[in-house]
Amino acid sequence: MSRPRVVIVGGGFGGLETARRLGRAPLDVTLVDRRNFHLFQPLLYQVATGALSPGEIASPLRAVVKRQRNTRVVLASARDLDADGRRVLCEDGEVPYDTLVVATGAQHHYFGHPQWEALAPSLKTIEDATEIRRRVFLAFEAAEREPDAGRQRAWLTFVIVGAGPTGVELAGALAEIARETLRSDFRTIDPRGARILLLDAVDRVLPTFPADLSAKAARALGRLGVEVRTRTRVTDVAADAVAFASPDGAERIATRTVLWAAGVEASALGAVLAERLGARLDALGRVVVEPSCTVAGHPEIFVIGDLAHHATSSDGPLPGVAQVAIQQGRYVARTIVDRLAGRASAPFRYRDLGSMATIGRGAAVVQIGRLHLAGYPAWLIWLFVHVLNLVEFDNRLAVLLQWAWNYVTWNRGARLITGEPPFPLVVGPKRDDRVDT
Amino acid sequence: MSRPRVVIVGGGFGGLETARRLGRAPLDVTLVDRRNFHLFQPLLYQVATGALSPGEIASPLRAVVKRQRNTRVVLASARDLDADGRRVLCEDGEVPYDTLVVATGAQHHYFGHPQWEALAPSLKTIEDATEIRRRVFLAFEAAEREPDAGRQRAWLTFVIVGAGPTGVELAGALAEIARETLRSDFRTIDPRGARILLLDAVDRVLPTFPADLSAKAARALGRLGVEVRTRTRVTDVAADAVAFASPDGAERIATRTVLWAAGVEASALGAVLAERLGARLDALGRVVVEPSCTVAGHPEIFVIGDLAHHATSSDGPLPGVAQVAIQQGRYVARTIVDRLAGRASAPFRYRDLGSMATIGRGAAVVQIGRLHLAGYPAWLIWLFVHVLNLVEFDNRLAVLLQWAWNYVTWNRGARLITGEPPFPLVVGPKRDDRVDT
Numbered sequence: 001m002s003r004p005r006v007v008i009v010g011g012g013f014g015g016l017e018t019a020r021r022l023g024r025a026p027l028d029v030t031l032v033d034r035r036n037f038h039l040f041q042p043l044l045y046q047v048a049t050g051a052l053s054p055g056e057i058a059s060p061l062r063a064v065v066k067r068q069r070n071t072r073v074v075l076a077s078a079r080d081l082d083a084d085g086r087r088v089l090c091e092d093g094e095v096p097y098d099t100l101v102v103a104t105g106a107q108h109h110y111f112g113h114p115q116w117e118a119l120a121p122s123l124k125t126i127e128d129a130t131e132i133r134r135r136v137f138l139a140f141e142a143a144e145r146e147p148d149a150g151r152q153r154a155w156l157t158f159v160i161v162g163a164g165p166t167g168v169e170l171a172g173a174l175a176e177i178a179r180e181t182l183r184s185d186f187r188t189i190d191p192r193g194a195r196i197l198l199l200d201a202v203d204r205v206l207p208t209f210p211a212d213l214s215a216k217a218a219r220a221l222g223r224l225g226v227e228v229r230t231r232t233r234v235t236d237v238a239a240d241a242v243a244f245a246s247p248d249g250a251e252r253i254a255t256r257t258v259l260w261a262a263g264v265e266a267s268a269l270g271a272v273l274a275e276r277l278g279a280r281l282d283a284l285g286r287v288v289v290e291p292s293c294t295v296a297g298h299p300e301i302f303v304i305g306d307l308a309h310h311a312t313s314s315d316g317p318l319p320g321v322a323q324v325a326i327q328q329g330r331y332v333a334r335t336i337v338d339r340l341a342g343r344a345s346a347p348f349r350y351r352d353l354g355s356m357a358t359i360g361r362g363a364a365v366v367q368i369g370r371l372h373l374a375g376y377p378a379w380l381i382w383l384f385v386h387v388l389n390l391v392e393f394d395n396r397l398a399v400l401l402q403w404a405w406n407y408v409t410w411n412r413g414a415r416l417i418t419g420e421p422p423f424p425l426v427v428g429p430k431r432d433d434r435v436d437t
Numbered sequence: 438m439s440r441p442r443v444v445i446v447g448g449g450f451g452g453l454e455t456a457r458r459l460g461r462a463p464l465d466v467t468l469v470d471r472r473n474f475h476l477f478q479p480l481l482y483q484v485a486t487g488a489l490s491p492g493e494i495a496s497p498l499r500a501v502v503k504r505q506r507n508t509r510v511v512l513a514s515a516r517d518l519d520a521d522g523r524r525v526l527c528e529d530g531e532v533p534y535d536t537l538v539v540a541t542g543a544q545h546h547y548f549g550h551p552q553w554e555a556l557a558p559s560l561k562t563i564e565d566a567t568e569i570r571r572r573v574f575l576a577f578e579a580a581e582r583e584p585d586a587g588r589q590r591a592w593l594t595f596v597i598v599g600a601g602p603t604g605v606e607l608a609g610a611l612a613e614i615a616r617e618t619l620r621s622d623f624r625t626i627d628p629r630g631a632r633i634l635l636l637d638a639v640d641r642v643l644p645t646f647p648a649d650l651s652a653k654a655a656r657a658l659g660r661l662g663v664e665v666r667t668r669t670r671v672t673d674v675a676a677d678a679v680a681f682a683s684p685d686g687a688e689r690i691a692t693r694t695v696l697w698a699a700g701v702e703a704s705a706l707g708a709v710l711a712e713r714l715g716a717r718l719d720a721l722g723r724v725v726v727e728p729s730c731t732v733a734g735h736p737e738i739f740v741i742g743d744l745a746h747h748a749t750s751s752d753g754p755l756p757g758v759a760q761v762a763i764q765q766g767r768y769v770a771r772t773i774v775d776r777l778a779g780r781a782s783a784p785f786r787y788r789d790l791g792s793m794a795t796i797g798r799g800a801a802v803v804q805i806g807r808l809h810l811a812g813y814p815a816w817l818i819w820l821f822v823h824v825l826n827l828v829e830f831d832n833r834l835a836v837l838l839q840w841a842w843n844y845v846t847w848n849r850g851a852r853l854i855t856g857e858p859p860f861p862l863v864v865g866p867k868r869d870d871r872v873d874t
Contacts, residue, residue, distance in 0.1 A: 053490035055851030062622035092861030185499035187509040414492030424529030
């Protein structure tokens with residue numbers, strides 16, 4: 001008789017943790033992902049700002065599970081579900097299961113303005129990161145060559161929308177690039193004159209953090225020269241400008257680089273589960289799950305991570321952070337093994353280990369329980385925890401060494417502009433007869 | 438009175454060397470490149486096979502010259518030349534010069550079959566390397582999922598056209614990937630069964646090397662399971678097959694991955710120089726230069742590196758290798774400084790320091806003067822020389838550590854398939870009713 005089949009869709013924090021914890025179980029485990037690697041998203045902003053290379057934060061899924069003889073990896077794009085037949089339907093095949101774990105995560109949304117996506121890239125995938133990197137470093141190149149002062153100013157103006165950890169980290173890194181990394185690189189412009197704005201609709205940065213840490217983070221951003229605009233909502237994004245409104249009024253500024261770190265919604269598979277299983281979705285499209293992380297009426301189907309809406313207390317649903325996904329992944333693996341052994345399982349209980357975000361060199365905020373830390377100690381903890389959590393040992397070593405080097409030299413060695421630049425960079429009539437470049 | 442302006446087009450080995458050697462001269466130096474980084478091409482095949490990340494072999498041009506206050510970098514695409522007005526015409530601007538150094542290198546050609554380029558990528562740029570990487574690792578993924586035995590075999594067949602150093606190094610690396618790196622990664626296929634063919638129209642691999650080293654390289658390839666076909670010319674490239682002919686007959690084999698390491702020709706700027714300056718071109722489009730590396734009738738214009746045809750002896754023109762470009766770059770800088778001081782310069786004389794190519798771990802061939810080495814000693818020399826020649830110190834350290842890690846673990850940590858895979862990977866009817874993936 002063949003062994004029970006567990007299919008995990010999604011090799012992110014949640015799905016990969018489940019897979020790894022089932023490596024010794026008497027099961028057949030199939031991990032399905034449309035990419036061949038696990039991506040350490042917390043450090044994606046460092047790829048986007050040229051401090052790390054993609055390979056340093058990506059782990060090939062096959063390498064991670066290769067010693068697990070019961071586990072196989074399938075590169076496929078899951079599109080639909082045959083709930084009665086217990087099959088995941090991919091674009092070019094199908095995967096039968098006895099137990100299914102869906103962990104396909106979240107994606108960005110643009111508050112009803114999908115046309116903004118092409119103008120203001122978000123930061124979810126490796127390609128997002130290299131695209132942002134490209135735009136950021138191209139902006140300085142174009143500014144160096146632009147004879148028109150107004151257009152030059154637009155190239156040297158960067159706007160980040162969304163002041164959660166991603167937006168704050170991007171803003172801080174951008175400021176360091178302009179103030180330090182590139183300071184001697186140009187001959188016409190002074191990159192230290194770059195203007196960096198960080199916008200958010202709520203009243204403080206890092207709104208999910210304790211208020212005192214939000215305030216410290218805002219001050220650290222200020223010291224780096226980042227202009228923070230809270231209670232500010234974006235009203236329009238164009239190729240060369242962004243418009244926003246706040247209680248103080250409306251503004252439209254010229255900018256060529258807008259980065260989107262706001263608005264998260266569930267991945268498309270959420271809607272599929274709702275349709276096929278009658279699962280309830282929340283306002284962000286996340287699948288509402290039982291305390292056991294299963295879909296109501298379908299104990300054989302687990303949904304975890306950013307795709308899941310798991311509300312166990314009056315505090316509301318668990319946040320879409322890595323720790324939640326990892327703990328749920330571990331829980332699901334344990335539950336599956338318990339079921340095999342005929343044991344009952346307790347509901348999932350999240351242990352909030354805290355939050356952390358970095359603003360720049362020597363500046364971070366960390367909350368662990370009641371402990372609130374900021375500044376250098378927080379920064380060191382941030383480094384330590386992130387390195388430890390990288391999945392592959394060689395990534396940990398590589399990142400550690402890269403960081404040590406970057407720290408000493410202020411360098412960002414991976415600041416390549418990949419892909420042919422979109423020449424012409426400079427347009428329009430020249431302002432005088434003198435030839436220029 | 439303003440200082441003399443030296444404009445260098447191309448930040449490869451030749452152009453960058455010239456720029457670095459003029460850092461202290463009483464000149465204004467402008468380095469023009471359409472990319473913002475210098476690429477260490479000899480190690481590009483390692484990015485293509487997932488052993489190194491792009492950032493480890495690329496150096497941002499601005500970082501390399503940032504301490505040279507007389508040097509500026511312009512990100513632009515040089516398209517044309519105004520010889521009388523002494524201006525380089527870029528797509529979106531112009532750069533005036535007193536002295537011009539053109540070092541835009543070479544590109545691949547497909548022997549009159551430009552339509553093969555989309556099917557059989559070559560290896561000149563970072564994007565080429567990540568495209569090849571993508572196709573190689575996708576091939577194994579598709580094979581793992583393909584139920585049809587014939588189509589699976591095609592996915593596991595790799596053909597490399599051109600057995601110069603690039604082709605040999607690609608073939609050896611591919612063989613190592615199949616035999617070692619991926620050996621435990623798959624559950625349906627055995628990657629060690631991959632078939633790797635290396636084709637060349639001439640009668641031996643590494644035809645520019647001494648015959649005994651060619652023979653040793655061929656034997657090393659054989660030990661890795663690479664099938665070497667010499668005196669074999671490609672007659673057709675299709676999406677799922679390649680056809681070739683040799684004195685033994687014609688053959689057509691099913692393959693989904695053809696890599697092009699043959700056929701080099703000069704970059705497009707060669708034709709521009711011919712038209713604007715009346716410069717002579719050779720059969721490969723390279724600009725024929727005087728012994729002083731200048732264009733006949735234009736002592737203010739130097740052409741160096743792969744773009745130049747420099748024939749000082751009856752042996753024929755200097756080969757398109759890095760050492761030639763670097764030495765010419767150094768020579769041109771010295772000549773320019775000599776001219777400033779009113780000194781005459783001797784013609785350029787190339788010092789052939791030798792050749793080297795690697796086949797795989799512990800297997801390389803090195804020729805230095807009359808010294809011919811193969812095996813482990815050659816391999817260590819190859820590693821040493823390549824690391825030393827990386828432009829930035831942090832690249833040297835990173836590559837050294839990455840290699841040390843790869844060696845110990847047989848890992849290739851950068852084997853990401855970037856970009857959304859081209860689903861469907863599996864097409865066609867299934868061979869039986871049983872569902873499969």
